[in-house]
Amino acid sequence: MADKIAFLGLGSMGAAMAANLLKAGFPLTVYNRTAEKAEPLRQQGATVAATPAEAVREADIVFTMLTDDKALEEITTGPDGFLNALKPGAIHASCSTVAPDTTRRLAEAHAAHGSFLVASPVFGKPDVAAAGKLWVGSSGPAEARERLKPAQEAIGQGTHDFGDDPGAASVAKLCGNFLLGTVIEGMAEALTLAEKCGLDRVGFYEMLTSTIFNTPVYKGYGKLIAEQHYQPVGAPPAIIRKDMNLVVQEAYKNEVPMPFANIIRDRLTATVALGEPDVDWASFAKRVSEDAGL
Amino acid sequence: MADKIAFLGLGSMGAAMAANLLKAGFPLTVYNRTAEKAEPLRQQGATVAATPAEAVREADIVFTMLTDDKALEEITTGPDGFLNALKPGAIHASCSTVAPDTTRRLAEAHAAHGSFLVASPVFGKPDVAAAGKLWVGSSGPAEARERLKPAQEAIGQGTHDFGDDPGAASVAKLCGNFLLGTVIEGMAEALTLAEKCGLDRVGFYEMLTSTIFNTPVYKGYGKLIAEQHYQPVGAPPAIIRKDMNLVVQEAYKNEVPMPFANIIRDRLTATVALGEPDVDWASFAKRVSEDAGL
Incomplete structure (x- = not known):
């Protein structure tokens, strides 16, 4: 059984990455603050959720691709964030470009919750994302990094491992x-x-x-x-x-x-x-x- | 009949370029201020000259590869420079990295003498020069640029034309x-x-x-x-x-x-x-x- 994936943040990068996860056969639920951006993915077979919490409830892996540190922290640990709804043992693949300390702070919140954060930033423009040819960096707990690999392979042409410090890939x-x-x-x-x-x-x-x-x-x-x-x-x-x-x-x-x-x-x-x-x-x-x- | 070439300045770049001209079949006379650097080229078939003027007397093409603007101007138009000994119609292929105005000033001296200057700077380290894989820039009078091409092909993997302004390639x-x-x-x-x-x-x-x-x-x-x-x-x-x-x-x-x-x-x-x-x-x-x- 493929991992169930939630994807939060459907800008030009996120939408392209989500589409490739869908193509690779992962069951996908998506969420975007502006809901119409989710429509093309719904037509391709994704489930569209109304809130971050609803999106992640069944997920084994949650991808986030957001504008900045503030947006990432709000959607994760904010009042309407998804963390409290996340299954223990699930993995948060954080793809946004953020401060290493933001990544580390979120990793601690996940550890307290019993879930995992893997920093998973990507190199490449939207056209590269659409072609599934991103370069992916990966850092965080070793076991979670290992479990995340099939999903990273679906969005990129190669993943580079930066070790246990979740901030390293950031x-x-x-x-x-x-x-x-x-x-x-x-x-x-x-x-x-x-x-x-x-x-x-x-x-x-x-x-x-x-x-x-x-x-x-x-x-x-x-x-x-x-x-x-x-x-x-x-x-x-x-x-x-x-x-x-x-x-x-x-x-x-x-x-x-x-x-x-x-x-x-x-x-x-x-x-x-x-x-x-x-x-x-x-x-x-x-x-x-x-x-x-x- | 291949053009007769003189090569002045046998540092690590010049010596490698001169060797490739020799390999390509150009009759070659070389000059270097420190004479022992010419020895390996003599053994490969080059004639070694005692002065810049002696080196260029029979030459159709004179390559120079020198440290800086001052060394280039001295060897060309200085008291012991080669210009007065150069045949009318000959081409000076100037490979040194110098100020564009130095190149233009020497081009005027050549024009007054009835010879031509083509700026012919090269991109690549000594190992690239030895492999004959330099990238060559070329600027100066069109006819002279054309005549210089076979020699440039012997030292490089490609030549890019920068037009008539001799300073352009500099x-x-x-x-x-x-x-x-x-x-x-x-x-x-x-x-x-x-x-x-x-x-x-x-x-x-x-x-x-x-x-x-x-x-x-x-x-x-x-x-x-x-x-x-x-x-x-x-x-x-x-x-x-x-x-x-x-x-x-x-x-x-x-x-x-x-x-x-x-x-x-x-x-x-x-x-x-x-x-x-x-x-x-x-x-x-x-x-x-x-x-x-x-």
Whole structure:
């Protein structure tokens, strides 16, 4: 018998991941605050629940994919959270990008309840999620990590184990998003200098990404930056600004000076302040051009 | 009849490139200030010249691969430079990483002499040069670029055309080295934060470079940074510090704020000041660990 799964949070990432769990044959109950987002999954065979507690009542595994720490804590341990309705022994696979300490705090709440938390953050945009090709990080109690593997396999092309500290995979996810930010700022600075020196911006991008930077991350973000066209929206600036703030806070707490991280966070803050919500977060690259008078 | 080639500057990059020109069947004369570095090439069939002028007298193409702008200008237009001995119509393939304006100034000197300058900078470490797998940039007069292609094919796996402005390929090379610097600083900050949060530095490097950063640049530099072992030396800190200073100066001249470039230049300045010459330039990643008390 496949584990019964509840999936809470059906944004562009969560909906794609839930659909792949359904395709893989897991009995699925879904919940989203805005109920209409659950409709396509209902048509594919999912049960739609009216509350988080109702969604998890029968579940062996609860996936959450939410915007931020606050939303995750509310839906788990808040007044209308699901934890009290969860079966002892069940696993919470927490996929949101949150502070490692949030993950650890929730892990303690689960331990007190007799359930398990496994941090299960994912790398990849919505199109990658839809293709079931995410990269998954996994950390938490060993037995729970093991039991979660078939479900993780249904959403991703590979799972990397970060050990027993539930916060570890959250750290890894933050570091990964930070590195994507360095790709964007780096490409933006390089293409802007090249352009102001008379080189063709797109031609130089094509040269770089067919030689030493011939890899999807540089090709994908680089194309948006080279063409200055930040569509489609993989993730909006406000969401990743939150992630970069978590990086900077984690660096502060752990006493790690990270000059690149500070720059990226401020670029995203400027982008949010300028009020362009319907663009991919790579649009902070425009700040580099603007600073250079382009 | 293959073009006769002179190669001036037999450091670890130049010697490997010269050997590949010889293997490809080009008659080759070489010159190096320290004559013993020419010995292995003599044994492979090259003629060794005592001066730059003697080296280029019969040449259709002159390659130069020198440390910096000053060395390149001295060997070309200095009192003992080769330009006056060069045949009219010959091509100078300038492979050094130098300021775009240095390249343009030399191009004018060649035009006055009746010869041609083609900027021909290369991407790749000495082992890549030895394998004939460099990526080559090319800019300068169209006819000369065309004539140079067979020789560029002998040293590289591909040549990218940057058009008529001889400085353009120098710009591209500086931007490329800058991007490599962003990879190093980015990986150093990410791995340092991960380490201080309790993750295994090497394990996290392996996860990153087998998933979203699965590409030679991240694998190669990342390994040095993950293991904190900066051997073998692809290029020493002082040489790339010079390159990053050229990036920052070019950015200043062209009015492009480049916060990442400033940080990388200062990391290399600290590394040179600390006096560790026999390490790869990626060793500036140690500054990130040291700043975090590791």
